[in-house]
Amino acid sequence: MATGFLTDTTVCIGCKACEVACKQWNQLPADGYEFTGDSYDNTKQLSGTTWRHVAFIENPKKRRLTGDVDLVALAEDVTEPLPGGAELDALGRWAFMSDVCKHCVAAPCQQACPTGSIIRNEFDNVYIQPDICNGCGYCVPACPYGVITQVPNDGRAFKCTLCYDRQIDGLEPACAKACPTNSIQFGDVEDLKVIAERRVQELQDKGYTQAYVWGTPEVGGTGGINGNHSKFILMDEPETYNLPKHPYLPQEKVKGGVIAGAIAAGVLGAVVALAFRD
Amino acid sequence: MSEATRESVQQSNGKVETSHHPETDPKRKDKNYYGIPPIKHAHWTWQIPVYFWIGGIGAGTHLFSTVAQLLGHEDEAMKRVSRYTVLVTMILSPIFLIWDLGRPERFFNMMRILKLRSPMSTQSWSLIIFGNFAGLLAARQAAEDGLLGRNVLSRLLLKLIPERLLSVLALPFGLFVGFNTGNLISATSVPIWARNWALMAPTFLASGTSTALSWLSLVLHLTGSGEAKTLRALHRAEKATIVIEAGLIAASLVRMNRWGKPLFSKSVAPLFVGGALLSGIAAPAALLFSGKETRGKSILSSLLVLAGGLAFRFALIKAGRISADDPEAYFTFASGESAPQPEDKV
Numbered sequence: 285m286a287t288g289f290l291t292d293t294t295v296c297i298g299c300k301a302c303e304v305a306c307k308q309w310n311q312l313p314a315d316g317y318e319f320t321g322d323s324y325d326n327t328k329q330l331s332g333t334t335w336r337h338v339a340f341i342e343n344p345k346k347r348r349l350t351g352d353v354d355l356v357a358l359a360e361d362v363t364e365p366l367p368g369g370a371e372l373d374a375l376g377r378w379a380f381m382s383d384v385c386k387h388c389v390a391a392p393c394q395q396a397c398p399t400g401s402i403i404r405n406e407f408d409n410v411y412i413q414p415d416i417c418n419g420c421g422y423c424v425p426a427c428p429y430g431v432i433t434q435v436p437n438d439g440r441a442f443k444c445t446l447c448y449d450r451q452i453d454g455l456e457p458a459c460a461k462a463c464p465t466n467s468i469q470f471g472d473v474e475d476l477k478v479i480a481e482r483r484v485q486e487l488q489d490k491g492y493t494q495a496y497v498w499g500t501p502e503v504g505g506t507g508g509i510n511g512n513h514s515k516f517i518l519m520d521e522p523e524t525y526n527l528p529k530h531p532y533l534p535q536e537k538v539k540g541g542v543i544a545g546a547i548a549a550g551v552l553g554a555v556v557a558l559a560f561r562d
Numbered sequence: 563m564s565e566a567t568r569e570s571v572q573q574s575n576g577k578v579e580t581s582h583h584p585e586t587d588p589k590r591k592d593k594n595y596y597g598i599p600p601i602k603h604a605h606w607t608w609q610i611p612v613y614f615w616i617g618g619i620g621a622g623t624h625l626f627s628t629v630a631q632l633l634g635h636e637d638e639a640m641k642r643v644s645r646y647t648v649l650v651t652m653i654l655s656p657i658f659l660i661w662d663l664g665r666p667e668r669f670f671n672m673m674r675i676l677k678l679r680s681p682m683s684t685q686s687w688s689l690i691i692f693g694n695f696a697g698l699l700a701a702r703q704a705a706e707d708g709l710l711g712r713n714v715l716s717r718l719l720l721k722l723i724p725e726r727l728l729s730v731l732a733l734p735f736g737l738f739v740g741f742n743t744g745n746l747i748s749a750t751s752v753p754i755w756a757r758n759w760a761l762m763a764p765t766f767l768a769s770g771t772s773t774a775l776s777w778l779s780l781v782l783h784l785t786g787s788g789e790a791k792t793l794r795a796l797h798r799a800e801k802a803t804i805v806i807e808a809g810l811i812a813a814s815l816v817r818m819n820r821w822g823k824p825l826f827s828k829s830v831a832p833l834f835v836g837g838a839l840l841s842g843i844a845a846p847a848a849l850l851f852s853g854k855e856t857r858g859k860s861i862l863s864s865l866l867v868l869a870g871g872l873a874f875r876f877a878l879i880k881a882g883r884i885s886a887d888d889p890e891a892y893f894t895f896a897s898g899e900s901a902p903q904p905e906d907k908v
Contacts, residue, residue: 322596329598339595392751398683399668400675418671419664421605422682425750425886428896430601439664526595526889528896534749535679537759541748545741545763548810549625552771552803553737556629559799562791 286408287451288513289460289468290476291382292483293525294495296467298338298380303327305462306336309447329526330383332435332442336459341379341524381525382468384459385410385431385444386499387513388531393443395535396426408473409446409513417441428509428531446513473513480515487517494519498527508532594889601751603886604879609658611875614743616658617689618770618871619777620651620696621740626771626778626799628729630792639787642703643778648736649700652693655739659689681746688738695732698723741767747882753821753895754885755878761814768807773871775800776846780864783857797860801850804867808843811874821891824884825877834877842870 306312312333320326325340391410394402401416402423412432419439423432432443447457455461460470469476480497487495499515508531522529594600604610627644630637660669673690677683702723705716744762747755755762779796782788815822825834846863885891 320596328596341595395677395679396682396749398675398677398680398686399671400677401671416668416671416674417665418668420662420672420682421664422680422746424602425604425752425882427601428751430599433602434605434664441664521593523593523889523893524595526598526600528600528893530896531751532756532896534751534756537756538679538681538745538749541681541745541759541763542742544760545738545744545767548741548764548767549734549737552767552806553625553629555802555806556626556771556795556799557633559795559802560630560633560635560791562794 286473286513287446287471288387288409288473288476288515289384289446289457289470290480290515290517291384292467292469292480292517293379293381294483294487294492294517294519295465296338296380296382297465298324298340298378299464300327300338301462301464302336302382302459302468303334303338305458306444307334309450309458310335310445330385330429330431330433330443332433332438335384335442335444337383339381339383339525341381341520379519379524381516381518382459382463383525384514385446386429387444387446388428389501389510389513390533392426392428392509392534393423393432395533396422398422405448407446407448407451409448409451410443411445411448412441412443414440414442426534428528428534430526473515476515480517483517492519498522508536594893597889599887600889600892601886603752603883604750606879607662608876609662611872611879613655613658613662614766614875614879615773615872616651617655617739617743618766619774620648620655620692621736621767622771622774623647623651623778624692624696624729624732624736625740626775626796628733630795631726631729635791635795637789637792639785639789640778640782640792642707643781643785643787645696645700645703647777647781648696652689652696655689656693659686681742681749685739685742685746688735688742692732692735692739695728695735699725699728699732737767740770747878750882751892751896752882752886753888753891754818754824755882757819757821757895758814758817761810761817765807765810765814768803768810769871769874772800772803772807773868775803776864776867776871779860780868783861783864793860797850797855800846800863800867804843804847804850808847811839811843821885821895822881823891824881824888827881827884830877830880830884833873833880837873838870838877841866842874846870 312335315327315331315333318326318328320328323340323342325338327334327337330337387410391402394404394410398420399416399418401413401418403411403413405411417440419434419441421434421441423441424434432441434441447455450457456470460468469479477500484495484497496518497515498518499512501511518525623644627641630640660666663669672683672686675683676687702719702725704710705719708716710716710719741763744764744766748759748762750756775796779793779800782793782796815825824830846866849859849863
């Protein structure tokens with residue numbers, strides 16, 4: 285059975301309980317008190333010591349405000365035309381998105397790892413064995429999502445384990461357990477896929493036609509890595525959430541690169557040999 | 563709408579005045595999350611580009627000496643220089659690589675698995691194999707040179723180490739060490755590196771060979787050793803490889819397209835344009851191709867090529883950091899056709 289997450293951004297309220305629960309359960313150190321000045325989000329990004337991160341995306345509408353404004357409709361982000369032909373540029377939408385390791389089906393970090401420290405465990409999650417990692421850091425630039433990161437004073441690379449220890453004991457991961465709105469759901473990937481499709485249908489029926497599932501190979505552009513075990517329901521383009529549209533598998537081209545190198549080696553060998561001819 | 567709001571709306575020509583000005587906030591113009599990089603850059607410090615440089619010198623040196631040997635050109639001085647050069651580069655390379663590890667004491671974990679799709683894994687293995695061959699060949703050379711004294715050990719080494727066979731066996735691994743460093747950086751999510759996957763390995767090998775030839779020519783000229791034929795061959799090979807290298811770098815820049823911009827950014831341009839292109843290629847090419855070959859000109863061009871090769875590797879690693887830190891570069895790269903596709907061929 286493959287387990288994974290479904291993160292429904294439409295019901296996330298940005299409470300950051302998942303971040304806190306993750307830090308507590310996994311005994312991750314604090315990242316310091318930083319003030320970004322960008323938004324109320326001051327933890328910025330996923331890192332070796334932040335395995336869940338809630339992004340606060342202020343998404344202003346770029347329409348001018350004319351006519352009479354219905355503030356309630358404004359706050360509810362109604363999609364039907366406003367009374368009196370009013371157009372809005374005010375609250376916009378404030379989106380939250382709890383980001384996490386995507387647990388790619390064809391994981392670039394796992395393919396890059398030269399020690400075999402990164403494996404797929406019995407739950408089909410991408411897992412770093414901390415007793416084997418020697419901190420070469422090659423998984424870091426391989427990750428198409430900037431998830432896996434080397435922790436400076438430890439030297440090794442860390443990321444979400446999908447609470448491997450809790451799963452062994454039959455518990456759900458700490459973040460999913462702590463989520464008060466069920467924005468983070470944990471379960472069998474196949475079940476989550478069905479739940480996600482149903483939820484997107486529900487949203488589209490309500491008029492939110494921009495809702496879609498991100499993380500399946502068929503839709504949402506993650507075909508390059510055969511999809512993700514961590515899926516998301518998004519309401520905007522992936523880039524808005526700092527996600528690439530079409531992540532690719534960097535190791536796809538290793539064979540081609542070796543062939544190109546071998547050809548170059550042959551040519552240079554011939555050049556050196558020819559240089560000896562008088 | 564309250565009276566006050568209505569007033570402020572009218573005053574600003576229908577635009578609402580709020581404390582948040584989304585349209586004037588430059589960070590919100592691009593589609594990204596407050597400009598925070600969507601991927602993480604490699605943490606590699608100076609040890610890695612230095613390793614790329616000396617690894618390339620080792621590979622190229624072995625290529626030259628083995629080709630000379632296979633063609634039946636026995637130049638003792640050149641052979642001696644190349645055997646010891648390869649040995650030193652193969653001792654320094656793992657030192658630099660292990661130094662750069664987060665947990666250096668666990669370097670041996672690289673040896674618990676072989677992954678053909680991980681350039682870091684194949685690089686470690688090829689270094690070990692090539693390094694051992696280099697050690698054996700250098701040991702034989704030392705015995706030949708009498709560095710080990712005239713004892714049983716020396717005689718055994720000379721008798722037991724099949725020099726020709728070992729150099730030929732080591733050659734593919736040496737060349738692999740030389741070009742795989744290119745694949746090492748191109749098999750990542752960093753746009754400027756990944757975009758150039760087809761030419762990165764050839765460029766690294768060409769640059770490595772050119773630095774190696776320069777190193778050999780430098781040492782032979784400085785020590786005043788080496789046969790005239792060797793020096794002539796070196797000179798010709800240097801000319802050819804510098805042209806190949808220049809062509810590959812030009813093709814790489816075309817291939818990198820807009821994602822190659824970091825090479826010309828303020829912090830990298832001095833290294834790339836000034837170091838790699840001008841002092842590493844243009845100046846030595848002018849010296850090599852102009853007029854009669856003299857000792858002084860050879861030494862100067864060798865020094866320039868060696869410095870240029872080092873600058874090139876530092877420039878590429880620094881440019882990779884800038885490329886990875888630029889959300890716009892990554893998102894445009896990973897948004898469709900530009901990223902490497904499974905069906906792409908060399």
